[in-house]
Amino acid sequence: MKGKTFAEKIMGAEAGAIVFRKPDIILTHDNTSSIAGTFAKMGGVKVSDPGQLLIVLDHNAPPTNAKLANDYQKIRDIVRQQGIEKFHDVGKGICHQIVSKYARPKMIVVGSDSHTCTAGAFNAFAAGIDRTETAGLWKQGETWFRVPESIKIILNGKLPQGVYAKDLSLWIIGMIGSSGADYMSIEYHGEGVKTLNISDRMTIANLASEMGAKNAVFPADEVLSEWLGYKAEGEWADPDAGYAREIEINLNELFPVVAAPHHVDNVKALAEVKGVTLNQALIGTCTNGRIEDLREAAGILKGNKLPDGFQLLIIPASQEIYLQAMEEGLIRLFMEAGANVLAPSCGPCLGTGQGIPADGYNVISTANRNFKGRMGNKESSIYLASPAVVAYSALKGEIADPRGDHFTDKFPFKIEQSKTVDIAKDEDRYASGTWNYADVDNLNTDQMFAGKFTYEINSSEAEKIMPYLFKGFDDSFSERVKEGDILMAGANFGCGSSREHPCVGLAYAGVKAVICKSVNRIFYRSSVNQGLPIILLPEAVDAYKQGDKVEIDFAGGFVTIAGKEFRFSPLPAKLMGIFEAKGLVNYVKSMS
Template identity: 65%
Template structure:
């Protein structure tokens, strides 16, 4: 008798299978206005199942310009016309926090945001998708899933004083790397799990995206039952299930950590960065904006003052959390200490709202990403840390250990050699014989391919508008020189970061024939297929290519030639081949339905 992992049970298929399923919830946020246009391009008029949809306005809430305000109104009108009942207007909160009102054990949840995986805290299979796929779900109600391999992480013991779930998340990311769980399902096991609250589990599940994972999940245990106030019947892995990798962590060994610029897996202990001067701090976001997080910060800041010249921003994750924090006196304590309280939105995290740092600023944030330019200014540096570390650092104006007894100091034991953030110079001329060679660039993220602060200024349904911004700030020559038929070669973990589909849309619109990479981030892989952009994952092909080589590709035959060398392209399932041959999901859906 075979023993199954959690994800094999939910999808009821063996690892490696491709299955089509109908999700219980389809989440969208500000990108709903773009999804609406794509839905209409698919021939959609009436959403097939309005009860499946959860729509939250949060990324630019409240809107920061007239265009965004108009987009918000378009979404309000849409939910009325389509009869979508699960709608949360600006100010209600961040979509992943709102999801806690709707997620249930054993559900399949998808969302057009990479941090949809946060709902794994509720024993749900929760995964990110892109906007085009969301539009397809509006029309068809189902989508495809590849059943991933699973990683088992066993937690033992309890976190020590001054160490939090954010530190544990960073420990794991630093240990396995930002691509260490690429396209995999992470299961959390062990007696240490019962010592983690739902809020802490949400932090851990949220940051699964920064490990490259498809999802992360916790068991349907007594902690979850206490959250719901009733018995729950969830799904969990069988004893003896087979895992791709297994890790065991003694929580008592952990110390406070940060992710240093400009990669989330550039993890260091506080001991290694203590004293780094800071200008700004952020407590909030979908990762650490819950009531527990605000309590921790308020306890540290109560009766004290943030350092002179330091700007501390606080963004509660939802209106309910904001109100509870007011009732408990948390907001008063934070404000008296010098913090500025923002609305419940995502804005500061990705640089679309208040809190954009100045040139030369060093920021410490409880958010989930610290890519170059992530908060809206590529001339700033971002450290990621727990709410306690941010609060303590706000008092001193430098990175500070939150423990009362910080005598236990270690260097982070899993330090990896970090690639410097590469900025391509025009004189490098990365293009030869129609091939763009970025094979030496690992972790090329979607912020580098298309700036995050443009995400809602230029819709993904506007490929011509995307084109001029492709790779700006990474390789400024690309957008002006890319031609139809070009091929792009990339390194490890290509397309990591946000579920933003703009890069795939722009590359397909430019006529790029194929993208060939050593490894790829899961959501970018899906976005490429959805745009009809052929993506080939082959270390052998990338490793064999040398600048000025002649590279040819025959998709029908499934072959790549580099000079005299011949390489077979790994075959895709039939339906995915149909999508690529149709030049994207929009065309495929329009023809099959």
């Protein structure tokens, strides 16, 4: 018998199996208010296990309008009524930093946020889910998991001076693409792992989401034991475990890289984008807001001044980190350099708080996403880099290399970039009841429903979602979509955040199904939870021509396009039960 991977050991089944498990931690944030509403619709009164819940107010902290303020107060009321002890109010920190207080080896951690995978730094199995599924967990205490196949990444050597964990993460994304690890569990092996501290590991695990992965995990080794203050008793893969793919990386050979607009996998050597004029910079977020990141930035900014009119935002990932930075004199140093230091929050990263860029702005950021419109303005462009590169570039007012100007590195991998399609200014894509996005890869959740509306409109408010559905991508969609319509789409459909608004809107509109080449893992789960079938049939997408008649037989497991039949595997009975009930809310309610 072959050995088992980390995921197979934690889940107690082979890759591909569907299992039901009770998570140790169920993480939610500002979306807790919406989750509570869905919980009530499921017939929920008392949560199954208050000890599972971890709630952090962070995405719009402090609240930016009266509705959000009321939502925050509603969440505080829920915490008190339900007896939830693991609660962190406004200003305490970003949820993925706060989870470091609780996530421990061998735990199962789920969260209504796509970057929940950050907790894999602690040898936990950590994965994002959506709001509806979270509400179901509140009521039932357990959920289903498809045991993922695994990728083994072997790290040798040590990162050179001036090269960081962020560079390694972007390097891997640039190598395999934003969907290169779809639904996979990523394991980090090799002697090079021991050279990475916990902050590094959190950065790397965080960015697993941008590779399409379900989770990423590090071993419970001496580095983790030292950080915990006691010997970590973890779980790890067998030496003869089977992997879908193995990748070996020599850390000594890496150099600074940057993700250029408008895709995270549009990775280039820093030398290739050197000199791009910048207007704004951001250091912080759940990816790079730790004390180690702030120290790197401070070492570069010390004694220097930012250019006139340049905006540098610095956001410590937690109050604890903020206080430590104060004690070390970093906050004063940042302010003397001309930076704005904000309270611990997510705001600028997804465009819901302070720091939204102006039209035409180029922004360099330590965040994890650079989709068009990600920071709240689709007329700006976002570059992603390490804290050191962001700080040095901010001082120069252009993308610059802290190591000096003589480096001429060339990134050795090239992901074929999908065409940036703006249907709002393009041809009509609707005919014969089918929306033709077959040539559009990486159609992300920001394009389907802008992040700036995520907390202004609750995901349970389907009627309010509809006017904004696909706005800015295909302006005609929300007015013209009809019950029974079908969507044809390319690869990596629904990538991006865990927001379920697009799935809610599509299901509410009565869309019969989405047929695509591949789909983001969390989007797939969200679609199931809303009763919206997603069918993976790349050959059907390739065969489709606008105007073709498309028919679907779910029971028979086939799609017919212009008379030609394409087969797919019928969905499992339990998932079909959710579709028949018109979504997880009704399904769970019927089980009560």
